[in-house]
Structures are given as C-alpha cells and as structure tokens.
Amino acid sequence: MKIAFFSSQPYDITFFNKCNKDFNFELEYFDIGLDDQTVNLITEDVDTVCVFVNDKVDAAVIEKLSEKKVKYIALRCAGFNNVDLETAHKFGIKVCRVPAYSPEAVAEHTLAMLFTLNRKIHKAYNRVREQNFSLNGLLGTNIYKKTVGVIGTGNIGAVFCRMMKALGTEVLAYDLYPNDKLKAEGIRYVELDEIFAKSDIISLHCPLTPETMHVINPESIEKMKEGVILINTSRGKLIDTRATIQGLRAKKIGALGIDVYEQEENVFFRDLSGTILEDERLQLLTSFPNVLVTAHQAFFTDEALTQIAYVTLDNLKQLQATNKIEGRNAEL
Structure with missing residues (x-):
C-alpha cells in the first residue's frame, strides 16, 4: 500500500517512519495541505491519503481522489468535520480515523x-x-x-x-x-x-x-x-x-x-x-x-504521536485485509 501524507510536519515523518517498520507500507510526504489544487500531486499508484485537521476533503477533492483510484482516506486525528463522508461513501472510498489517542x-x-x-x-x-x-x-x-x-x-x-x-x-x-x-x-x-x-x-x-x-x-x-x-x-x-x-x-x-x-x-x-x-x-x-x-499543540506528546501513528497504520492494514476495522470506533 502506498500512502500520501498531507500537511506533514517533521514529527509526523519521524513517528510514522518509526512505526512503519511493523507495517512496511510505502510512505510519501507532502508538507502542504490537501485541497482541490494539491490533490493533483497524487499519483495513480497511491492507495491512501492521510490527512490532518485542516486539510480540505470536500466533495470536489473526493471526486478527484476517486478518479485517481484512491481507496482510503485516513485521518490521523479524531475529528472528521473536514471530510465529506457522504461523497466518500458515494464513491466507495473508506474513511478511518483515530478516535482515541492519549x-x-x-x-x-x-x-x-x-x-x-x-x-x-x-x-x-x-x-x-x-x-x-x-x-x-x-x-x-x-x-x-x-x-x-x-x-x-x-x-x-x-x-x-x-x-x-x-x-x-x-x-x-x-x-x-x-x-x-x-x-x-x-x-x-x-x-x-x-x-x-x-x-x-x-x-x-x-x-x-x-x-x-x-x-x-x-x-x-x-x-x-x-x-x-x-x-x-x-x-x-x-x-x-x-x-x-x-x-x-x-x-x-x-x-x-x-x-x-x-x-x-x-x-x-x-x-x-x-x-x-x-x-x-x-x-x-x-x-x-x-x-x-497555543497553536493546536494539546495532542503533542510522545505517547499521543506514537499511538496516532500506530492506530492509523493498523486501521489501513485491517481495511486492506478485510475491508473493515474491528474492535474500535475508527471506521466512518
């Protein structure tokens, strides 16, 4: 699985690369946010986009993701108000999140x-x-x-x-x-x-x-x-x-x-x-x-970032294997 990360910061790269040793996914990082323009950075070999709280995942973006054959949208956060879930479901794109991290x-x-x-x-x-x-x-x-x-x-x-x-x-x-x-x-x-x-x-x-x-x-x-x-x-x-x-x-x-x-x-x-x-x-x-x-740093602890990385990648592993996530309220 190839995952394109948007709004990625140096600490995202550190924690996800460390955690990915247990999953062996292909990770690609963009420091800019996802929107209807930057969605064009996604190549057709990308299976998943991983986004954060301020990325724009509206109907227009999701339609373009579908055209690029993206299967999954993974939120590395609990909130999902920035994602048009109805449109994602319409195009058959699975959406997951990290409902509880530290x-x-x-x-x-x-x-x-x-x-x-x-x-x-x-x-x-x-x-x-x-x-x-x-x-x-x-x-x-x-x-x-x-x-x-x-x-x-x-x-x-x-x-x-x-x-x-x-x-x-x-x-x-x-x-x-x-x-x-x-x-x-x-x-x-x-x-x-x-x-x-x-x-x-x-x-x-x-x-x-x-x-x-x-x-x-x-x-x-x-x-x-x-x-x-x-x-x-x-x-x-x-x-x-x-x-x-x-x-x-x-x-x-x-x-x-x-x-x-x-x-x-x-x-x-x-x-x-x-x-x-x-x-x-x-x-x-x-x-x-x-x-x-403070600039949205309440989540910013070693424990929380470790858990966010692990749960995000584990969600995708489960979706890839069975098309569903067991045991927690992660799938949207």
Whole structure:
C-alpha cells in the first residue's frame, strides 16, 4: 500500500517512519495541505491519503481522489468535520480515523492552560526575566471549590472531569449521551444554560457539528458569570471569535485559553515569525493580557504521536485485509 501524507510536519515523518517498520507500507510526504489544487500531486499508484485537521476533503477533492483510484482516506486525528463522508461513501472510498489517542494529553494541556491563566504564570515568567519581582497584577484565585462546566464528555472530556473533581471542584457536565460512570463518580449532568449560568470555569471538549457550531456566541456569553474562565482545546469553530472578543472587552470573560482557532487553517502549523500577521482577530486576541493562545499543540506528546501513528497504520492494514476495522470506533 502506498500512502500520501498531507500537511506533514517533521514529527509526523519521524513517528510514522518509526512505526512503519511493523507495517512496511510505502510512505510519501507532502508538507502542504490537501485541497482541490494539491490533490493533483497524487499519483495513480497511491492507495491512501492521510490527512490532518485542516486539510480540505470536500466533495470536489473526493471526486478527484476517486478518479485517481484512491481507496482510503485516513485521518490521523479524531475529528472528521473536514471530510465529506457522504461523497466518500458515494464513491466507495473508506474513511478511518483515530478516535482515541492519549486523551490525557489533551486534558493535561487544558489543565495547564487553566492554571497558567488563573495564576498568570505567563506574565510572571516574562516579568521575572526582566528582573521585575513585583507581585502586583498577578493575583489569582483558588480552583478548589469552584464550579467547572465541561461541555462534551467523550474520552477527553471524561478525563478532564476527573482531573477537576480530584482538585475539589464541583463539576457540571453537558453531553447528548451522558456517561454513567461519570455520574457514579459525582459528575452532575445539566443543561447548557445551567453550565453557562453557574460555572466559574468552562471547558469545551465536544466535536464540531452543526449543533455545536458557535456554541459560544453572544447569547451564551450573556448568560455566563462575570469573569468566567473559558478554555477551548477541541475545535476552533465552537467559539464565535467576534463575540468572544466583545465578551473579553466587557470583562464578562475574565480569561480565555484557546489551543484551537476559528480560522486556524490559515495560520497554525506554520512559522510566520518573519511576517506581519494578517488575521486581525487573532492578532487582537494575542494582545490581551488575559488570553493564552497555543497553536493546536494539546495532542503533542510522545505517547499521543506514537499511538496516532500506530492506530492509523493498523486501521489501513485491517481495511486492506478485510475491508473493515474491528474492535474500535475508527471506521466512518
């Protein structure tokens, strides 16, 4: 099997080449994203395209993949909102993903962002480097006994709920499919409005669907407690960026941590340090002292990358052998 990787970074090459010793596939890497132009880079001996979160796998791209006899689309991530599944099924192209890769990695990054914002570690770090040892402006609050709202309790959300419970917080959760184990552990499921009204901290861990698109919007922000801390390590379009900026300016949102961004496909995974950032909203967000932005790195641990590489290649091995994947929710 020959696999063409798009949006591949040096670490993708390292981890997939290492893992491929157990599979012996032919791997080809492109550092650019997949779209209706770059799809022309695929030669007709390619069986599979392997894509990431910001690759564009819409109907037009899938039709071209079909013309090139591509059999499989492998997502090396959990989310699949960038793939037109209906068109893939129409052309008989199998789609697979990595539904669960080290959920602890993303949950731990969420926790790190929360601690950093609350105790202003990022500001303290820069201040001390300038030999400024004043504590003025660095006041935080105890996380202990605060109310935390978690929207989405899949693999990652469940881990984060347990982390926050262990810190002595009251955890409120929302999910279309409540987790009975979490309920037994003292996590209380409520409606979204109650999460918005009662939470001191809100963390997003849900997939991007038509229903969750802009779940953080002017109306939901208006319902929130004054000074709420909002964290998003899931999908950028869960947050209406314009409304969130207004919420920050009005001090309704006391702090914002985002590892994902609504228009991240134009910015993230690139070194733009020698250029002027053209995205005015992102530029504005990074100017706020109470906003922390990381560039989609929550998944970025050795353990997670190892698992992503192995599961992706194993999915393809199973599809090649039996045309189905056994034992996990990987086939779409």
